Amino acid sequence: MSLSKVVKITEHDSIQLRMEAFNAINHPTFWSGDQNINSTSPAFGTITSTFYNPRVMEFGAHFNF
Numbered sequence: 001m002s003l004s005k006v007v008k009i010t011e012h013d014s015i016q017l018r019m020e021a022f023n024a025i026n027h028p029t030f031w032s033g034d035q036n037i038n039s040t041s042p043a044f045g046t047i048t049s050t051f052y053n054p055r056v057m058e059f060g061a062h063f064n065f
Contacts, residue, residue, distance in 0.1 A: 016062040026055040 001024040005017045033048040 012065065014064045016064065018060045018062070020058045020060075022056040022058075023052055024055065028052075 002018065002020040004019075006014055007017065008014045029051040030047045031049050031051055032045055033043060036044070
């Protein structure tokens with residue numbers, strides 16, 4: 001997801017302000033490591049991590065002349 005805004009400074013000069021978000025809704029998808037029902041491991045069915053990275057946001061400015 002991204003948002004941008006162009007602001008005119010003079011007739012020829014402008015600045016572009018930009019914000020980008022990766023995994024914007026930050027919805028977790030959990031991963032349970034050991035899924036073997038015949039496993040003797042005590043970690044069977046334990047949620048150990050998530051599939052996707054957490055939300056990341058970037059901000060930037062670009063000056064056009």
